[in-house]
Amino acid sequence: MDLNYSPEEQAFQLEVREFLQQHYPKDIQDKVANGIALKKDDYVRWQKILAKQGWVAPGWPEQYGGPGWTPVQKYIFDEECGAANCLRTVAFGLVMLAPVLMKFGTDEQLEKYLADIYNSDVWWCQGYSEPNAGSDLASLQTKAERQGDHYIVNGSKTWTTHGHYADKMFTLVRTSQEDRKQKGISFLLIDMDAPGVSTSPIVTIDGMHVVNQVFLEDVKVPVENLVGVEGDGWTIAKSLLMHERTYIAQVPRSKKQIERLKKIASEERYNGKPLIEDASFKAKISAIEIELMALEMTNLRVLSKISAGEAPGAESSLLKIKGTEVQQAITALLMESVGYFAFPYNKTTMTEGWQEDPIGHPQAAMLAPHYFDWRKSSIYGGSNEIQKNIMAKAVLGL
Amino acid sequence: MNLEFTEEMVMLQDSLNKFVQNEYDFETRQKISREGIGYKEANWQSFADMGLLGVPFDEQYGGFGFGQTGLIVVMEAMGKGLMLEPYLASVVLGGQLVQLAGSETQKEQLLPQLIGGELKLAFAYVERQARYNLSDVECRAESKGEGFVLNGSKSVVFNAETADKIIVAARTSGDTISQQGLSLFIVDPTAEGVTARHYETYDGLRASELNFDQVNLDADALLGTLDQAYPVIESVIDSAAAAICAEGVGVVSQLRQKTVEYLQTRKQFNQPIGNFQVLQHRAVDMFMAEEQMRSLSYLAAIKVTEGESHERIKSVSAAKVYLGDARAIVGEQAAQLHGGIGVTDELDVAHYVKRLGLLNTLFGDRDYHLQRFSQQ
Numbered sequence A: 001m002d003l004n005y006s007p008e009e010q011a012f013q014l015e016v017r018e019f020l021q022q023h024y025p026k027d028i029q030d031k032v033a034n035g036i037a038l039k040k041d042d043y044v045r046w047q048k049i050l051a052k053q054g055w056v057a058p059g060w061p062e063q064y065g066g067p068g069w070t071p072v073q074k075y076i077f078d079e080e081c082g083a084a085n086c087l088r089t090v091a092f093g094l095v096m097l098a099p100v101l102m103k104f105g106t107d108e109q110l111e112k113y114l115a116d117i118y119n120s121d122v123w124w125c126q127g128y129s130e131p132n133a134g135s136d137l138a139s140l141q142t143k144a145e146r147q148g149d150h151y152i153v154n155g156s157k158t159w160t161t162h163g164h165y166a167d168k169m170f171t172l173v174r175t176s177q178e179d180r181k182q183k184g185i186s187f188l189l190i191d192m193d194a195p196g197v198s199t200s201p202i203v204t205i206d207g208m209h210v211v212n213q214v215f216l217e218d219v220k221v222p223v224e225n226l227v228g229v230e231g232d233g234w235t236i237a238k239s240l241l242m243h244e245r246t247y248i249a250q251v252p253r254s255k256k257q258i259e260r261l262k263k264i265a266s267e268e269r270y271n272g273k274p275l276i277e278d279a280s281f282k283a284k285i286s287a288i289e290i291e292l293m294a295l296e297m298t299n300l301r302v303l304s305k306i307s308a309g310e311a312p313g314a315e316s317s318l319l320k321i322k323g324t325e326v327q328q329a330i331t332a333l334l335m336e337s338v339g340y341f342a343f344p345y346n347k348t349t350m351t352e353g354w355q356e357d358p359i360g361h362p363q364a365a366m367l368a369p370h371y372f373d374w375r376k377s378s379i380y381g382g383s384n385e386i387q388k389n390i391m392a393k394a395v396l397g398l
Numbered sequence B: 001m002n003l004e005f006t007e008e009m010v011m012l013q014d015s016l017n018k019f020v021q022n023e024y025d026f027e028t029r030q031k032i033s034r035e036g037i038g039y040k041e042a043n044w045q046s047f048a049d050m051g052l053l054g055v056p057f058d059e060q061y062g063g064f065g066f067g068q069t070g071l072i073v074v075m076e077a078m079g080k081g082l083m084l085e086p087y088l089a090s091v092v093l094g095g096q097l098v099q100l101a102g103s104e105t106q107k108e109q110l111l112p113q114l115i116g117g118e119l120k121l122a123f124a125y126v127e128r129q130a131r132y133n134l135s136d137v138e139c140r141a142e143s144k145g146e147g148f149v150l151n152g153s154k155s156v157v158f159n160a161e162t163a164d165k166i167i168v169a170a171r172t173s174g175d176t177i178s179q180q181g182l183s184l185f186i187v188d189p190t191a192e193g194v195t196a197r198h199y200e201t202y203d204g205l206r207a208s209e210l211n212f213d214q215v216n217l218d219a220d221a222l223l224g225t226l227d228q229a230y231p232v233i234e235s236v237i238d239s240a241a242a243a244i245c246a247e248g249v250g251v252v253s254q255l256r257q258k259t260v261e262y263l264q265t266r267k268q269f270n271q272p273i274g275n276f277q278v279l280q281h282r283a284v285d286m287f288m289a290e291e292q293m294r295s296l297s298y299l300a301a302i303k304v305t306e307g308e309s310h311e312r313i314k315s316v317s318a319a320k321v322y323l324g325d326a327r328a329i330v331g332e333q334a335a336q337l338h339g340g341i342g343v344t345d346e347l348d349v350a351h352y353v354k355r356l357g358l359l360n361t362l363f364g365d366r367d368y369h370l371q372r373f374s375q376q
């Protein structure tokens, strides 16, 4: 057992670090560090810089423009990005849709979509969930009926992150009624500006607009927008879940947040001393650090298995649950660190260009909204209850 | 022993529940919170008409003399309705400071007006460096002629914007953090040298940052004995902490009820999600937390009324620790069990969850009270 990076890996680490120092835009870095709301343009700008360097899609095979990194290199990249407060690239096109197209798409589809995804010229959103199909995704009801060389799509998608930004949406739709609800689902690409598509904002607990409900009314979708064959949607969606499992835990980001927590706690005062010297507050930080330490090592063990060529099992569920629990615990402690000064709420504080004097600690205003908003992380991406169901079945055989 | 409410209390409870039902549905509440002063002046008058503003005060000033028991009845209803009116700031904090520390003249001047709804108070005690330590006070009042001159700042003063008078805790002697040397002053917010920055809190209440720059105070602005305010402050804050534990019970009972209803109606996998045992157990945990909180809230009410300070502190801090635990057991789980809809602004659940978060912090969070309990 050896935790150290090889000389080549160390050289790579340095290369990534230097690149980020030189090319990661300072204004975006500040926004991420201070929890300021990000705009589409921030993502596009950063992703284009990464694309130019050839690093925007670490998970893609080389033939499609991936950098050809080993799993350890990908991990190092992720770690350095976390340490530099990098904006995480938006997953919908790069991480979710692109691998699906590579595996199930036609040459024409690859030709048509891949470059735009790589260069962030076309923005995708994910239209899976419906008002009555959340955890039980297979019960989705949005219907696509074949009429000549088109599908006519009717129904509604919801919780669509970035739906108001997106040019296109990849969806799961029902193309036929079968004995099992998993059958009869197809994977269809829909233009957001097609007639009959409309979105309405959903404001979340933090007062922000990131998610949407999308309405589909007699939307005409060309049959060439079908990915794979009709009725294969469920299989395709499931294969998508197998991607990028070691990055789910977000260990580097949590490390950075703990750093931030310690900094705030050393600047806040209690009983005439820095808060971080308060024994019980210190113990609470330590408890999270221990969780994170375990998570990082588990993550590395999974990585090591993958490097050795083993196919990982249901570890992604473990990483997702523990990862989100750690993130949520950090947001709670961040909020607690500023005491009463978490109370003032001003929506504009969370957006760029905010110039007023802060109330209390300069970062205080964002901490409560983030704590409440981050409750979502144990709900989306397969809720933590569903992840436990998966592990009970797949790992423990219960 | 009898742990039931008296008939008077039950009547109070009923009329409040009716008020919440008729005047305080969630949509109305949201509208009120977003507009103007953040609460409805007409509601405040209804409170006065219903006698709510006199609940804890002696009958000789026009109050009901219901004491802390009356307060927990009112505050539980405030929690159920997520009400926004400045009851905590004006009645529980401001009024009780006057009742406990004020001279006969001050009480006669202020309490009847307050009870009638013509006068509102606020209490400024938080400071930037103090966190939850009530004696960490840098704001100073120096003697000047017959009166005083006040300098310094106070933070997160609830409902200062609409208060006619603000009671300010200031240091008149002693070192920072010393419990000796604190005094209370009644300050007119329109006086020269008082500046304020008002804002919304994350759960829709209103608070302010206040600054005092050479504010001149008359001798009769002093509330209570010079230099000896700490025990008064601590006991009124304890009463208020016990009161918000009752408010927490109201919040938690709503969250539990709404979550159970959702578990019964939301269907996934062809069945109500309430069929899944893991979710049933979470709901039961919520229910147990609610019952235990109610018990500790009653105990704290009893001890605030009649206990010596040591017992009062233990029971109030115990109730407050439980209130802190409820943030996770009830608040976070209510959101979780609702799925995506639980973290949206449009559903009332998120707003109860936020109030519960705020109540944990207010008057000292779970860790603070655990420590305070252990030091008794």
Ligand SMILES: Cc1cc2nc3c(=O)[nH]c(=O)nc-3n(C[C@H](O)[C@H](O)[C@H](O)COP(=O)(O)OP(=O)(O)OC[C@H]3O[C@@H](n4cnc5c(N)ncnc54)[C@H](O)[C@@H]3O)c2cc1C
Pocket: A125, A126, A127, A128, A129, A131, A133, A134, A135, A136, A158, A159, A160, A161, A162, A211, A376, A379, A380, A381, A382, A383, A384, A385, A386, A389, B266, B268, B269, B273, B276, B278, B279, B336, B337, B338, B339, B340, B341, B343
């Ligand atoms: C901020 C946010 C962004 C999102 N972005 C997107 C997006 O871009 N695209 C998209 O398609 N979707 C998105 N989602 C939707 C997300 O995937 C769903 O919210 C999630 O699948 C849960 O579904 P639901 O909200 O309907 O909750 P439900 O499925 O109704 O679940 C309610 C509760 O019941 C529990 N539960 C359900 N079934 C079981 C069971 N069998 N055993 C035990 N417990 C169970 C759940 O864990 C949860 O606690 C987003 C959601 C949020 C909150």
